[in-house]
Amino acid sequence: MILSKRDRKMNHIPVMLNEVIELITAHTNKSHLRILDATLGLGGYSEAVLEKFPDCSVLGIDRDEEAIRLSRERLKDYEDDSRFEARHVNFGDIGEIINSSKPFDAFMFDLGVSNMQLTLPERGFSFNSDGLLDMRMNPSGDSRTAADVLRESDEKTLAKIFWDYGEERFSRLIASAIKRSKTPITTTSELVNVIRGALPQPVQRKMGTHPARRVFQALRIFVNDETGELERVIMTLSEINYEALIIFVSYHSLEDRLVKYAFRQWQGDDKGKILTRHPLTPSESELEDNYKSRSAKLRAFLFKNSNAKFLISH
Ligand SMILES: C[S@@+](CC[C@H](N)C(=O)[O-])C[C@H]1O[C@@H](n2cnc3c(N)ncnc32)[C@H](O)[C@@H]1O
Incomplete structure (x- = not known):
């Protein structure tokens, strides 16, 4: 796909992508993976998993319609092959998706804003360019x-x-x-x-x-009530009763704390296992390439199938 100059400027470098791929590789074992990308953004994570796992399918959601439009353009070939679908949904509302579709093997959350949102002056997120002070991720809904x-x-x-x-x-x-x-x-x-x-x-x-x-x-x-939405999705995920990998990348101590305590609670309730005793952070080389990744913290949890014995040896 040929990107316009404006689209190239908005390009978002996916943060801790190698770690995300490694976790999916290590902790899922089906060949036909179903992945929910709960913060589709510019489709960086989705594209990487679609490339890495040739028979996986991805449902990507975002509360920002512009992100949906751009990622659909980027991932058009995968959409044409019915391996990718994008929906305009707030992740606080994924209960409906989880209840009405086949189990997902992995859920990816890359919280916060994308470079697209930060770069477009009219969205009002940036202190570096002049625009109306808007900051709504979902301007048509909020x-x-x-x-x-x-x-x-x-x-x-x-x-x-x-x-x-x-x-x-x-x-x-x-x-x-x-x-x-x-x-x-x-x-x-x-x-x-x-x-x-x-x-x-x-x-x-x-x-x-x-x-x-x-x-x-x-x-x-x-x-955007970002912590409220995070609390809502954590409540929804608590109900998962099949084997699934949950990955959160957060950029703010409040978010990271919510994720950390939720994982502890889930493990305490014998729902599965924390895979990251300490949060993972970007490598030196990633920091060199993408300074914006500096505050990222990645945590991962593996839900066990509540109807099966837990046999994970990692
Ligand atoms: C950091 S970006 C994701 C970038 C993506 N991983 C990539 O590589 O292109 C975060 C995205 O999450 C979206 N987002 C934030 N809160 C959300 C929510 N509650 N529900 C759905 N999407 C949300 C934002 O609109 C933004 O597009």
Whole structure:
């Protein structure tokens, strides 16, 4: 497929892909694998498993319609061969899919945002380019934008959002500056300017990162209720009663903690086995190639078939 210049710019480098493939290779044993890619994005994981396992099939879901469109273009040949299907679904709702289809051998979750979402200024995720302050992953389904959140929330609530989801040390200072702004903040660059104006220069110089990075991350997680959706899908996965590999790649300590505790709980309830006692992190060479992968943590769990004896020896 020939990518347009704009599509090439949006290209997303899949994070910890080798580790994902190795886990699937080591912990699934059927030849006709069925894989659910719960965060399809630009289809990087899906494409890799479709290539690596020639008779596997993949159902990819994403809450972002643009991601569905782009990954379908990328994986058109596999779709034509009935090995790939994409659906516009929030992973918090996968219960319906799980209940109405044959068992999946593996579930892949690569949380957070894709480079496509970050790169398109009109999506409002990026502090590096100007656009309306939107940040909804599903603009056709969700109504509250990041600009709405800034306008409708009081100072205390905003400070809590910035602290809880961005671990922003200057959350109160920034929240106060936002609320003092004479006109409502509606664009990404207006928000960046308010943050820059609120933080003392020496603080900004020492930050070692863009001064708006944490606030943007916090707003994005809040607008899309990312931790709520993660909790919902964890509840749904808890009901799985067949052998299945679950892989989570997360980029935020809150998400990683939710996954870690869910896995412990599942293992304690004898539902299966934790495969990663400590989370896996990107290799040195991956970090060199893709600095954006630096916060990734991968955890994996293997559900056992509740009707069969657990015979895994790994
Ligand atoms: C990091 S990207 C995935 C990239 C993908 N692994 C690849 O290699 O191209 C995360 C994707 O998950 C999607 N996403 C985030 N939360 C979701 C949810 N609750 N349900 C479905 N998709 C979600 C985002 O829209 C985004 O496209």
